[in-house]
Amino acid sequence: MNNLFPATYSTLSSLALAEFIRKRYGFISVECKMILRGVGDTYLVNTRGDAMTETSDSGPLAAAPVDRADTQFILRVYRPDQRSLSQIKAETDLLLALKERDIPVSWPIPDSSGLVIQSVDAIEGTKHMVLFSFAPGRSVMKLDEKQLYTLGYHMARFHVASQTIEMEDKRWTFDVETTLFGPLERLRGVYAHDPEGYAWLQRAVNFAAGKLVELGAASLPSGICHFDFLPKNFHFDGDAITFFDFDFFGSGIFANDIMTFWQHLSIDAHFGRMTQEEFEQSYAFFLRGYQDVRPVSRRELAVIPYLSLGLWLFYISFHTTHDQFYPYIQPDHFKLRCDLMRKLMENSWDKAFLGK
Numbered sequence: 001m002n003n004l005f006p007a008t009y010s011t012l013s014s015l016a017l018a019e020f021i022r023k024r025y026g027f028i029s030v031e032c033k034m035i036l037r038g039v040g041d042t043y044l045v046n047t048r049g050d051a052m053t054e055t056s057d058s059g060p061l062a063a064a065p066v067d068r069a070d071t072q073f074i075l076r077v078y079r080p081d082q083r084s085l086s087q088i089k090a091e092t093d094l095l096l097a098l099k100e101r102d103i104p105v106s107w108p109i110p111d112s113s114g115l116v117i118q119s120v121d122a123i124e125g126t127k128h129m130v131l132f133s134f135a136p137g138r139s140v141m142k143l144d145e146k147q148l149y150t151l152g153y154h155m156a157r158f159h160v161a162s163q164t165i166e167m168e169d170k171r172w173t174f175d176v177e178t179t180l181f182g183p184l185e186r187l188r189g190v191y192a193h194d195p196e197g198y199a200w201l202q203r204a205v206n207f208a209a210g211k212l213v214e215l216g217a218a219s220l221p222s223g224i225c226h227f228d229f230l231p232k233n234f235h236f237d238g239d240a241i242t243f244f245d246f247d248f249f250g251s252g253i254f255a256n257d258i259m260t261f262w263q264h265l266s267i268d269a270h271f272g273r274m275t276q277e278e279f280e281q282s283y284a285f286f287l288r289g290y291q292d293v294r295p296v297s298r299r300e301l302a303v304i305p306y307l308s309l310g311l312w313l314f315y316i317s318f319h320t321t322h323d324q325f326y327p328y329i330q331p332d333h334f335k336l337r338c339d340l341m342r343k344l345m346e347n348s349w350d351k352a353f354l355g356k
Contacts, residue, residue: 004123006123007123007124008081008124009079009081009323010122010123010124010127011041012041012077012127014033014034014043017032017075017077017129018030018032018045020118021045021047021131022047024111024112024118025047025109025112025131026049027048027049028047028048028049029048029049030045030048031046031047032046032075037324038247038324039078039079039082039083039247039248039322040076040077040078040079040082040129041076041077041079042074042077043074043075043076044072045072045073045075046072047071047072048071072134073109073131073132073133074106074131074133074135074244075129075130075132076129076130076132077127077128080124080125080126080128082321083128085117085128088117088128088130089117089169090167090169090170090171091246091249092108092116092117092130093167093168094165094167094224094249095107095108095132096108096116097161097165098158098162098165101164103154103157103158103161104154104240104241104242104243105243105244105246106132106134106135106243106244107132107133108130108131108132109131109132109133111131116130117129117130118130135243135244136235136237136240136242137235137236137237137238137240138235138236139232139234139235139236140236141231142273142274143231143236147236147239147241148282148289149286150239150240150241150289151229151234151261152285152288152290152291152292153292154289155229155257155258155261155290156292156293156294157293158224159223159224160294162223162224163223165224170250170251171249171251172250172251173250173252174225174227174250174251174252174256174314175252176209176212178314179307179309179311179313179314180205180208180309180310180313181205181209183310183313183316183317184202184205184313186317187201187313187317187320190320190329190334193331194335194338197335197338201338203353204309204345205309207353208307208310208345211306211349212303212306212307215302215303216299217253217255217303217307218253220254220297220299220303221253221294221300222251222252222253222254223251224249224250224251225250225251225253225256225257226260227248227249227252227257227260227311228247228248228260229243229257229260229261230264231264232245233245253300253303254294254300255296255304255307256307256310256311258290258296258304259308259311260311261286262283262308263308263311263344265279265282265283266279266344266348267340267344270343270344270347305345305348306349308345308348312341316328316337316338
């Protein structure tokens with residue numbers, strides 16, 4: 001008889017995970033340390049021994065021992081209330097397909113039997129986990145000219161490659177319903193303390209949606225989007241880049257991904273971390289790299305400021321579903337973030353929104 005008190009979320013022991021990985025992957029020794037909680041729990045894994053890290057010439061990844069004295073990996077333990085097995089498989093399938101196409105991504109490592117997704121019984125039920133290659137280097141918050149070009153170049157390569165990948169589970173689509181109108185309705189209760197703020201948001205959502213329709217956003221080039229191309233989700237090792245954290249990938253127009261980095265630059269400019277001239281130069285270097293792979297139309301560039309509201313609302317709405325982000329939706333903190341969002345939109349949108 002099971003006398004354990006029911007739980008909705010548990011933290012797996014680092015020591016037990018180290019032993020689990022050692023046995024499954026055939027390493028001599030393993031050290032495991034939790035470094036982040038989020039959609040799942042993230043652990044840094046240091047190993048000694050053989051690593052199953054190579055692909056076969058055809059088909060999916062196959063386990064092949066590679067002798068490495070010391071190797072780092074990242075272990076992601078997914079929360080069953082946040083990601084289903086089908087959604088996790090879609091993520092690993094995508095990353096394996098991108099790896100085969102020579103896109104610089106952190107990719108899933110199969111165990112000694114070729115299995116990519118591991119499963120364990122936890123208090124709350126079955127939990128799934130994936131061991132990923134470690135992205136060398138570090139996050140760089142302010143990129144130099146060459147790094148900006150490299151980011152744009154490989155983002156475009158990712159987009160072009162994505163159009164050749166058939167996904168069994170496309171997870172979700174980024175459109176006006178999922179990024180604007182859906183979140184608007186879900187956030188109604190969170191805005192109970194700020195009716196004026198919610199009235200502004202209703203007007204902003206309708207304005208942004210109208211502009212996206214006017215610009216024909218739905219017909220722009222589309223495929224798989226990362227939807228979180230911020231510096232925290234790619235590492236630079238010198239001039240070499242590696243993308244990771246595809247937790248939120250889905251289908252949508254490619255301008256969504258260009259927008260996420262444009263928004264990062266906009267925030268830096270807003271807070272004075274770069275001048276307006278530096279912002280424009282940085283965006284230009286980034287776009288130059290991107291357009292050396294895939295042309296970007298004027299319409300794609302024109303929709304970017306209006307897509308940015310959807311980025312904010314998509315993630316703010318997600319924060320209401322996850323206990324880790326509870327502080328973010330408390331009135332004072334929430335209002336600070338929403339005020340920033342409001343200023344960014346009003347600074348970059350058509351002045352017709354302000355009645356000018």
